[in-house]
Amino acid sequence: MLYHDFLKDKLIDSLRLNFSDKFSSDIIDKSELTIEIPNNKKFGDVSTNVAMVFSKKFGTSPNNLAEKVINELRKIEVIEKIEKVGPGFINIFFKINFWHDQLKILLKKMERYNYKVKKKKICLEFVSANPTGLMHIGHARGAVLGDTISSVLEEVGHDVVREYYINDAGEQIKVLCNTINHHLNYNNEPINDLKNIYPGEYLKKVSKKMSNLLQKGEKKQLKNESEVVDVVMSDIKNDLREISVGHNYFVSEKKISNEKKVCILKNKLEKQKLSYYGYQDKPKSVDNDNWEKKKQLLFKSKNLGDETDRALLKPNGELTYFMSDIIYHQNKIDRNFDTLINIWGVDHSGYVKRLKLALEALNPNKKYNFEIKLTSLVNLIEGEKKKKMSKREGNYITLRDVVKEVGADVIRFMMISRNADKKIDFDFDLVLSKSKDNPVFYVQYAYARCMSLVKIFNKTFDCNFNEIDKNDFDLSHLILDEEKALIKKLCNFFNVIISSAKYYEPHRITNYLYEIAKDFHAYWGLGKVDTSKKIIMDENEALSRSRLFLIYAISQIIKKSMDILKINCPESM
Secondary structure (H helix, E strand, C coil): CCHHHHHHHHHHHHHHHHCCCCCCCCCCCHHHCCEECCCCHHHCCEEECHHHHHCHHHCCCHHHHHHHHHHHHCCCCCEEEEEEECCCEEEEEECHHHHHHHHHHHHHHCCCCCCCCCCCEEEEECCCCCCCCCCEHHHHHHHHHHHHHHHHHHHHCCEEEEEEEECCCCHHHHHHHHHHHHHHHHCCCCCCCCCCCCCCCHHHHHHHHHHCCCCCCCCCCCCCHHHHHHHHHHHHHHHHHHCCCCCCEEEEHHHHCCHHHHHHHHHHHHHCCCEEEEECCCCCCCCHHHCCCCEEEEECCHHHCCCCCEECECCCCCECHHHHHHHHHHHHHHCCCCEEEEEEEHHHHHHHHHHHHHHHHHCCCCCCEEEEEEECCEEEEECCEECCCCCCCCCCCEHHHHHHHHCHHHHHHHHCCCCCCCCEEEEHHHHCCCCCCCHHHHHHHHHHHHHHHHHHHHHHHCCCHHHCCHHHCCCCCCCCHHHHHHHHHHHCHHHHHHHHHHHCCCHHHHHHHHHHHHHHHHHHHHHHHCHHHCCCCCCCHHHHHHHHHHHHHHHHHHHHHHHHHCCCCCCCC
């Protein structure tokens, strides 16, 4: 049993013994109990908040509860020292052999670990870029974030459906088709009306593809909008595959927002008195002179806490994006997902509240969780200049261009290197450098260096490390402070994965990997200063075995983490 599970059980046992008259499983929630490894080693190997969390439930002070718990924990042989700090925090120091055993337990559990989470059916919608052009690096952030969150959730045991919502209806598709028709018939003639035409070279290439699908005549005309959407979506899917992003389902807005679904929703809204025909409030950004009142179907979101009532239908009867999104998300709810997660760009921040309000109002008795994560901007930097990225002008930097320049591994790692709401500066010079400032290289190089040490060990002692029974290894030689620190950090691996899944924050894993790599490189460097601290020592096979076991554990943690993130781990660099 790993330290956090071991200690939680011991802490709960101590509460049961000391408060037997008040103890019940109803008031004990293990999820409230934290077991943390302090950054400063003077605060112990681990620290717990047990006294702070449960003192009120047992009708005592945190100090008193802490004293009672400490008296019980002192009986545990593997605990070297235990102390109470502040208002009731407990710091615990374990004997070194405890951590040696923990390292072996960790490796045994790498193949199959019980995360002990309640399995949920989750729908995760991400990317959902309009099919009007190629993917750019901004789309890549949402793509990688959604794909990685999905992988992490699957790792801990959830059932995840990855979805892409294709916005293949509405004004942007009309403009797309206008653009293709223009290129089909007027070739290289200049575009004068940018309101009805998308600029850029890419759609010229799409028009050439479409030309082969159309009958020859004086004037070529698209008859089916879906044909051009299919061509663009094919390119989008190819670009996503280049960065190892895939979806289970591609849901068409046009198909799902059909006349039948619209009628059903309108009737439901009317029945629940959530809609009416009226006049929308004038947006603050629009001048009085440019505002014309028009009667349309509105959702009563103002009564539910929104700033204004929102349009469901345009004055001409066409669906608004809001109406289409309600239909789509209602479809998700009707498919009985426990949790809905959307990855949207930060430009959709004003849209979150109204959609959540609408779904809550329509499903008052339905239990589900709806999370929307907004991704901040990605700035492309080369040298000291920020690269311009404007899709509207048609000269934006495509994802495929960036993949060609830096590779998929770099993109995947960097897109989840920070919390979703934090801006990312994607520095081309940095991500192509071979230094500790390049986190992707730093982590991959750590793994490659581990593999190199295995080869050196095999050559030095004429053996095959992978064929040696790891259970027979004597780890008692691992007594350096740096070794203990590394072991503790490695043993925290599953906690990192659990917290990453719980909060939908894969940057916790990339941060963890960087810390592991940093500590490993520092450990490797000790031997340059002090030969007694070299990892492989020709004259001391027993010590070399112990240290290589630690190196092997590091490599397994890095490999497992990178596999979850879908990033390669080359064995040589």
